[in-house]
Amino acid sequence: MRIRRRLLIPLIVLLLVAAVALIVTLRKNAPPEAARLLPGADGFFYVNLQWIRTFNAAGQLPPVSREPEYQKFVEETGFQFERDLDQAAFAIHYPQSWGGGTAGSASEPRFSEVFVGKIDTGRLTEYLKKLSSSIDDYRGFAIYNIQWRAGRCASCFFPMTASRFQTTPTPM
Numbered sequence: 001m002r003i004r005r006r007l008l009i010p011l012i013v014l015l016l017v018a019a020v021a022l023i024v025t026l027r028k029n030a031p032p033e034a035a036r037l038l039p040g041a042d043g044f045f046y047v048n049l050q051w052i053r054t055f056n057a058a059g060q061l062p063p064v065s066r067e068p069e070y071q072k073f074v075e076e077t078g079f080q081f082e083r084d085l086d087q088a089a090f091a092i093h094y095p096q097s098w099g100g101g102t103a104g105s106a107s108e109p110r111f112s113e114v115f116v117g118k119i120d121t122g123r124l125t126e127y128l129k130k131l132s133s134s135i136d137d138y139r140g141f142a143i144y145n146i147q148w149r150a151g152r153c154a155s156c157f158f159p160m161t162a163s164r165f166q167t168t169p170t171p172m
Contacts (some may be wrong), residue, residue: 005146034089034114041091076127079119087116
């Protein structure tokens with residue numbers, strides 16, 4: 001009986017160490033969180049901009065002229081993609097009629113985007129409220145439905161983790 005107890009404790013410790021090592025290894029080899037937040041799709045693209053800021057490469061670029069809509073966004077939210085965006089992940093969803101895509105019966109491709117960066121949540125929330133035609137609740141998160149020129153954009157903001165914007169074109 002004494003031998004069983006002596007073997008049981010090291011065996012439990014060994015199993016715990018193996019489980020932690022497995023979790024760390026799987027997490028290390030997993031896609032970045034921004035990419036994992038995307039829904040299933042036909043194609044993916046991920047960019048990490050944090051390393052550019054490490055070398056201050058963005059500070060050496062010439063000033064950018066902004067379109068009026070983007071300038072208004074910058075003024076109202078304080079967020080500038082070239083300064084505040086750390087990571088971006090994109091997914092494309094092709095219509096089923098294009099060979100079995102993930103966009104279902106849509107007539108054109110859909111896109112999903114996840115942006116991770118530094119932003120003032122209060123200012124962004126107020127900006128999205130002004131633009132949205134309606135606000136839906138999904139599991140405690142507000143989904144802002146915004147009418148664009150070519151369709152509809154559903155936008156959801158997850159404070160402290162990522163901003164997630166999903167674009168769904170609708171027929172005009």
